[in-house]
Amino acid sequence: MEQIQKTDVIVTESVMKVYDADGIPVNALNGVDLTIQSGEFTAIVGPSGSGKTTFLNIISGLDAPTEGKVWLSGKVLSEMGGNELSDFRRDNIGFIFQAYNLIPVLTVEENVEYIMLLAGVPKTERHDRVVAMLETVGLKDVEDRLPTQLSGGQQQRVAIARAMVSEPAIILADEPTANLDSKTGADLLEMMRRLNDETGMTFIFSTHDPMVMESAKRLITLRDGKVDTDETK
Amino acid sequence: MFLILIKLAWRNILRNKRRTIIASIAISIGLAALIFGDAFMIGMMDNLIKTATDSFIGDAQIHRQEFRDTREVSMTIQELDEVGANLAKEANVRYFTRRTFSTGMIASSANRSAINLIGVQPSTEKFLSQIDDAITEGVFFQKTNEHDIVIGSKLAEILEVELGDKAVVTVVQAKSGDYFQDWFRVSGIYYFADAAMNSGMAFVRLKKAQQMLAIGNNVHEIAIKFTSTEYGQDKQVPFWETYSQHGNEALSWTEILPQLPKVFAMSEYSKYIMGIVLFGVVIFGIINTLFMSLYERMFEFGVLRAVGTRSFGMARIILFEAGALAIVSIILGAILGFVLTTIFANVGIDYTGNEMMGVTVQEFIYPVLTIEQFTVYPLAVFIFTIIAGLYPAWHVAKMSPVDAMRRSF
Ligand SMILES: Nc1ncnc2c1ncn2[C@@H]1O[C@H](COP(=O)(O)OP(=O)(O)OP(=O)(O)O)[C@@H](O)[C@H]1O
Numbered sequence: 001m002e003q004i005q006k007t008d009v010i011v012t013e014s015v016m017k018v019y020d021a022d023g024i025p026v027n028a029l030n031g032v033d034l035t036i037q038s039g040e041f042t043a044i045v046g047p048s049g050s051g052k053t054t055f056l057n058i059i060s061g062l063d064a065p066t067e068g069k070v071w072l073s074g075k076v077l078s079e080m081g082g083n084e085l086s087d088f089r090r091d092n093i094g095f096i097f098q099a100y101n102l103i104p105v106l107t108v109e110e111n112v113e114y115i116m117l118l119a120g121v122p123k124t125e126r127h128d129r130v131v132a133m134l135e136t137v138g139l140k141d142v143e144d145r146l147p148t149q150l151s152g153g154q155q156q157r158v159a160i161a162r163a164m165v166s167e168p169a170i171i172l173a174d175e176p177t178a179n180l181d182s183k184t185g186a187d188l189l190e191m192m193r194r195l196n197d198e199t200g201m202t203f204i205f206s207t208h209d210p211m212v213m214e215s216a217k218r219l220i221t222l223r224d225g226k227v228d229t230d231e232t233k
Numbered sequence: 234m235f236l237i238l239i240k241l242a243w244r245n246i247l248r249n250k251r252r253t254i255i256a257s258i259a260i261s262i263g264l265a266a267l268i269f270g271d272a273f274m275i276g277m278m279d280n281l282i283k284t285a286t287d288s289f290i291g292d293a294q295i296h297r298q299e300f301r302d303t304r305e306v307s308m309t310i311q312e313l314d315e316v317g318a319n320l321a322k323e324a325n326v327r328y329f330t331r332r333t334f335s336t337g338m339i340a341s342s343a344n345r346s347a348i349n350l351i352g353v354q355p356s357t358e359k360f361l362s363q364i365d366d367a368i369t370e371g372v373f374f375q376k377t378n379e380h381d382i383v384i385g386s387k388l389a390e391i392l393e394v395e396l397g398d399k400a401v402v403t404v405v406q407a408k409s410g411d412y413f414q415d416w417f418r419v420s421g422i423y424y425f426a427d428a429a430m431n432s433g434m435a436f437v438r439l440k441k442a443q444q445m446l447a448i449g450n451n452v453h454e455i456a457i458k459f460t461s462t463e464y465g466q467d468k469q470v471p472f473w474e475t476y477s478q479h480g481n482e483a484l485s486w487t488e489i490l491p492q493l494p495k496v497f498a499m500s501e502y503s504k505y506i507m508g509i510v511l512f513g514v515v516i517f518g519i520i521n522t523l524f525m526s527l528y529e530r531m532f533e534f535g536v537l538r539a540v541g542t543r544s545f546g547m548a549r550i551i552l553f554e555a556g557a558l559a560i561v562s563i564i565l566g567a568i569l570g571f572v573l574t575t576i577f578a579n580v581g582i583d584y585t586g587n588e589m590m591g592v593t594v595q596e597f598i599y600p601v602l603t604i605e606q607f608t609v610y611p612l613a614v615f616i617f618t619i620i621a622g623l624y625p626a627w628h629v630a631k632m633s634p635v636d637a638m639r640r641s642f
């Protein structure tokens with residue numbers, strides 16, 4: 001059997017983030033050094049305000065660190081220009097937010113294919129991939145529905161389908177289950193875990209949910225903008 | 234990609250229908266006002282041109298060069314026979330008529346008044362002027378009585394004469410400078426809104442006038458009606474040169490009434506001012522509408538940006554929305570403008586009796602619809618709307634996705 005080569009997908013080096021909250025500096029991250037390898041299923045936990053969201057924003061290039069460096073798939077994010085960074089996110093990162101992931105005026109199919117449209121994937125291929133991806137996340141015959149016609153759990157599944165459809169290097173999810181009831185959240189988590197096992201895609205998510213922590217393969221705890229504990233199960 | 238942009242734009246403007254309707258009504262009223270304003274101006278110009286040219290001036294006139302300045306009775310058209318023969322052969326000339334002019338005095342048993350005595354050829358004059366249409370009593374030279382005189386109602390009032398009453402006209406003859414007097418019988422009375430025409434003119438037969446002025450068969454003016462009004466405004470056509478020989482000059486109505494083209498230039502100008510003011514108001518409306526819908530959808534824009542839309546792509550979403558708004562408004566505005574203008578084009582707008590730049594409006598003004606109003610103006614509205622969309626589009630383009638998503642909670 002072929003041995004899967006583990007590579008460093010994300011490397012951060014003394015990442016600091018200082019926000020300016022109406023003139024008062026807020027140290028959201030105080031020097032974070034982390035390496036995340038391909039295929040990980042990692043949860044970032046910590047009390048509210050510990051810097052989880054900030055960390056995810058910085059490793060995805062949505063926000064720039066005040067100091068320090070971030071490598072994603074071997075590239076230094078801060079060295080990329082605006083369009084380059086947009087295209088890089090499009091091709092390398094799948095995003096799942098806590099809620100309101102989907103564009104309400106677009107159908108499920110249009111939401112999922114949006115990134116492929118940006119990347120210029122031909123129409124028939126787009127359609128096939130959307131249908132296949134929706135099936136993977138356990139949704140059938142919902143392509144033509146609008147997000148408002150779906151339940152919260154279904155909407156998050158569509159968000160996962162959108163994040164995964166262009167096969168990015170990593171999937172970043174900021175509290176993906178926070179707006180779901182525990183049963184739905186558990187189902188969603190189980191599914192992500194399964195997809196991680198099947199595809200080897202890297203998942204990183206922040207959470208407060210003990211159940212999510214339970215199923216994570218690696219648990220990183222942040223406290224006051226620093227890595228407090230880092231345990232791999 | 235364009236399809237999804239169109240879908241996004243269209244569905245988003247339908248998302249808040251009330252706001253879209255309010256914004257597009259504002260834009261469409263602007264467009265409708267512009268269409269109607271333009272149609273009205275064209276109607277007014279047509280009306281003024283028609284009034285000026287149809288009532289007496291004609292599309293063009295030929296005189297001896299010095300005549301217009303001096304008004305000398307002796308300044309008659311040179312080579313009249315040749316000019317007349319040539320005019321008869323011109324394809325673009327529909328009618329022409331000969332006239333004499335002289336100042337003089339008209340006296341009744343009750344009163345006297347200074348007048349312009351005009352000798353006319355009734356059979357062709359009726360095509361060049363509207364005196365015959367304006368007759369309220371009597372007729373415009375029907376039989377062959379050489380003592381017939383046609384005067385305005387105001388003059389009749391001054392002279393206290395009625396149809397069939399006698400009046401004596403005194404003129405100064407050409408060469409000798411002698412006074413010449415003859416009697417006439419009022420055979421027609423006309424009414425014109427224009428005060429000068431109504432009280433200061435008297436018409437007699439050409440032959441009689443020539444005899445009184447002792448100018449033989451000569452005349453002072455040939456008034457011409459072309460087959461189209463445009464021909465009379467085109468200074469490039471050879472007509473003007475051809476008839477400006479032998480010491481004569483051929484002038485178009487635009488030169489005879491130089492105020493009129495000036496009014497038109499001015500109304501063009503005021504149209505632009507009106508357009509700019511309207512668009513200024515509309516632009517702020519559009520910017521406002523786009524920003525309102527933008528702030529409501531901050532998180533969505535954050536998501537679109539996060540998942541890899543370039544900043545130009547973000548701007549394009551807003552511009553497409555502005556475009557969709559423009560198209561809805563243009564359709565609405567064009568319909569509104571068309572209906573409004575069509576109604577008034579049929580009913581007419583009563584401006585009669587008002588004097589504009591020396592021309593008294595004689596008929597209702599009928600707004601005129603043109604292709605331009607439904608092509609150039611809507612295009613201008615579209616372009617202006619897109620320009621108005623540039624600011625919100627730029628705002629979205631430079632927005633950071635993190636801020637966008639944070640600010641929406
Ligand atoms: N744009 C900002 N401006 C100012 N302060 C900010 C900004 N973003 C985050 N912060 C602050 O930075 C710190 C870290 O915030 P962050 O959102 O990363 O925490 P978190 O761990 O995700 O918290 P939660 O569990 O509540 O989501 C907090 O003190 C927060 O108030």
Ligand SMILES: [Mg+2]
Pocket residue numbers: 052053054174206
């Ligand atoms: Mg957070």
